[in-house]
Amino acid sequence: MKRNLLNVFALFFLLVNVIGCKKEMIIPKEQLGSNNQTKSLIIDEGQTVLGEKLPNPFTVENMKAAYSILGGSSTDNIVTNQKYVRFLISNPEESKKLEELGLILSTIPLDYEVLQYGTFYNDPKLNNQVWMYTTVSPTFDFTGFQFQIIDDLFLPNLTIGTTQYNSIFNSFDHEDLIDQALKLKGYGNETTEKTIKYRPKGYIKVQQKITSTTNVPVKKLQIRSRWWFDWGIGYTDDNGYFECSAQYRKNRNVNIICVFENQYVNIRAIKGVQFWDMFFTERKNIGQYQNSNLESINYLFQNSTDINSDTKRKWMACHAINSIREHHLYCTQNGITTPPLHLNLWLTNANENNISLSSSAAAPMLKQISNNSMLVNGVQLFLITSGHPWFAAAIQVLEQYPPDITYNYSDGNWLNEYSDQISQIFYHEFAHASHYNKVGNTYWVNYIQYIVAHLGYGNPTDPGSGRIAISEAWAEFCASRFAHIRFGSTTSFPSNTWLDIIEKFYPNTGTSSWNWIPNGVMHDLTDIGEPTFTQVVDNVSGYTMSQCFGSMDADVISVNGYSNRFKLEYGSAQQLEIDELFKSYGY
Numbered sequence: 001m002k003r004n005l006l007n008v009f010a011l012f013f014l015l016v017n018v019i020g021c022k023k024e025m026i027i028p029k030e031q032l033g034s035n036n037q038t039k040s041l042i043i044d045e046g047q048t049v050l051g052e053k054l055p056n057p058f059t060v061e062n063m064k065a066a067y068s069i070l071g072g073s074s075t076d077n078i079v080t081n082q083k084y085v086r087f088l089i090s091n092p093e094e095s096k097k098l099e100e101l102g103l104i105l106s107t108i109p110l111d112y113e114v115l116q117y118g119t120f121y122n123d124p125k126l127n128n129q130v131w132m133y134t135t136v137s138p139t140f141d142f143t144g145f146q147f148q149i150i151d152d153l154f155l156p157n158l159t160i161g162t163t164q165y166n167s168i169f170n171s172f173d174h175e176d177l178i179d180q181a182l183k184l185k186g187y188g189n190e191t192t193e194k195t196i197k198y199r200p201k202g203y204i205k206v207q208q209k210i211t212s213t214t215n216v217p218v219k220k221l222q223i224r225s226r227w228w229f230d231w232g233i234g235y236t237d238d239n240g241y242f243e244c245s246a247q248y249r250k251n252r253n254v255n256i257i258c259v260f261e262n263q264y265v266n267i268r269a270i271k272g273v274q275f276w277d278m279f280f281t282e283r284k285n286i287g288q289y290q291n292s293n294l295e296s297i298n299y300l301f302q303n304s305t306d307i308n309s310d311t312k313r314k315w316m317a318c319h320a321i322n323s324i325r326e327h328h329l330y331c332t333q334n335g336i337t338t339p340p341l342h343l344n345l346w347l348t349n350a351n352e353n354n355i356s357l358s359s360s361a362a363a364p365m366l367k368q369i370s371n372n373s374m375l376v377n378g379v380q381l382f383l384i385t386s387g388h389p390w391f392a393a394a395i396q397v398l399e400q401y402p403p404d405i406t407y408n409y410s411d412g413n414w415l416n417e418y419s420d421q422i423s424q425i426f427y428h429e430f431a432h433a434s435h436y437n438k439v440g441n442t443y444w445v446n447y448i449q450y451i452v453a454h455l456g457y458g459n460p461t462d463p464g465s466g467r468i469a470i471s472e473a474w475a476e477f478c479a480s481r482f483a484h485i486r487f488g489s490t491t492s493f494p495s496n497t498w499l500d501i502i503e504k505f506y507p508n509t510g511t512s513s514w515n516w517i518p519n520g521v522m523h524d525l526t527d528i529g530e531p532t533f534t535q536v537v538d539n540v541s542g543y544t545m546s547q548c549f550g551s552m553d554a555d556v557i558s559v560n561g562y563s564n565r566f567k568l569e570y571g572s573a574q575q576l577e578i579d580e581l582f583k584s585y586g587y
């Protein structure tokens with residue numbers, strides 16, 4: 001049964017043009033040197049290590065004392081406007097609730113020195129629970145949560161722009177108050193040169209591996225900056241450049257965190273060690289910066305030969321976040337419907353001996369289908385092993401964050417080593433997501449049910465196989481086209497571009513497990529000519545990718561249905577040639 005499920009997902013939504021063989025990985029030693037700029041050690045594998053608890057300058061008590069020293073009108077003005085709290089989280093539902101309330105959650109306490117930033121932190125005394133630290137408003141409703149209030153806070157910045165500001169700050173301003181509060185707790189060196197401020201900015205890049213390794217931008221990556229309870233946010237642009245919204249004074253230690261989350265996608269990963277870590281989107285703490293170092297941050301996500309490493313997982317997450325950005329861009333440029341926003345994307349490196357999502361990649365769109373009754377069953381289908389110690393926990397997490405897109409990079413497949421192959425697989429799944437956004441739930445539920453019932457794509461003679469044939473043909477056409485836009489002549493295929501690959505598709509109807517799916521047919525609608533060895537009769541030309549997608553309607557559930565719709569909508573002048581083309585693909 002497990003084996004069968006594995007097979008289902010080995011085929012599920014993924015088509016592979018296998019050319020080449022497994023090659024040795026080359027890890028370049030280049031690093032952008034960000035570690036030299038940060039105050040704490042950054043490690044790619046292992047646990048975060050805390051140092052001393054730091055005296056908190058923002059407590060109401062300390063702020064009142066500072067306010068008095070400055071000669072403020074009345075310390076009655078200084079009242080709790082935030083509470084520094086921690087929640088004890090036992091299940092993903094609780095953490096999701098807090099997140100949906102707009103709280104920024106941290107497993108690392110906000111009032112501790114950090115000696116080493118690793119990939120996770122948990123209080124060593126806890127077992128299968130985690131403390132999450134944040135600030136909440138004084139009127140926060142704690143009903144149903146296990147929590148502790150650590151400090152009542154007065155955060156002067158929150159009064160900016162309010163009516164009370166002028167009555168609190170009539171002879172000095174909020175920064176003077178913060179400075180005085182800092183001095184009282186021994187942070188005098190953070191209060192100099194009031195006019196000098198530093199905005200976190202810089203570049204985030206990732207190693208791209210194709211024929212050689214180069215560094216390319218990480219696109220639309222969320223960057224958070226934090227000093228005490230003061231958070232800033234920014235996103236990298238298509239050059240990997242970001243600027244955060246907040247500015248910080250001299251000598252203040254500002255923590256910078258990369259979060260794999262944006263308007264397009266939330267990226268999570270199944271991890272084997274700390275199950276609660278799955279509650280969060282993938283993230284990487286890249287250290288603490290001060291002064292001018294804040295304005296020249298450079299961080300490079302490196303590759304790794306070890307598929308079980310945190311380094312490799314982040315590297316995959318970079319490819320995912322870049323691919324979804326590129327997919328949206330290319331869709332817009334080519335007149336294709338974009339996928340729904342805020343997709344849930346799950347990565348896993350688990351193999352069949354462990355817990356896993358699909359064994360390749362898939363676009364089940366389970367969060368989007370949402371209220372459908374297949375959700376719970378659908379989620380469980382993605383877990384191929386029961387009896388694992390945290391199987392139940394993983395199901396819980398997946399039910400809270402149902403996968404729209406999954407990608408398993410565990411199998412040592414050479415495809416998972418090359419950036420162009422990985423991106424093409426992501427484009428393929430996102431092409432399904434675009435199609436889903438056009439055709440809706442009913443179409444997609446039927447699609448998934450067919451795949452499950454037939455343990456994969458089934459046979460061309462199976463009732464309903466037409467839906468698979470046309471959907472997969474679209475996804476592979478779109479993926480190859482987008483991969484060609486992105487990678488051009490630099491690919492991991494020996495002397496072939498992604499355009500060559502789709503052009504050379506050989507429709508081997510009836511003799512292959514998957515060549516009955518007409519991968520090349522849409523490309524042939526758009527190009528001129530055909531290599532003779534494919535035996536495809538292609539006298540059609542001049543159509544656009546947008547037209548190819550235009551006929552992917554909700555009631556088009558077969559290849560013939562597609563060609564008829566296409567002729568009706570766009571094909572009047574080349575009807576005979578279109579018929580010839582589809583016939584040579586076996587339809």
Ligand SMILES: [Zn+2]
Pocket residue numbers: 012013014015428429432471472475
């Ligand atoms: Zn597919």
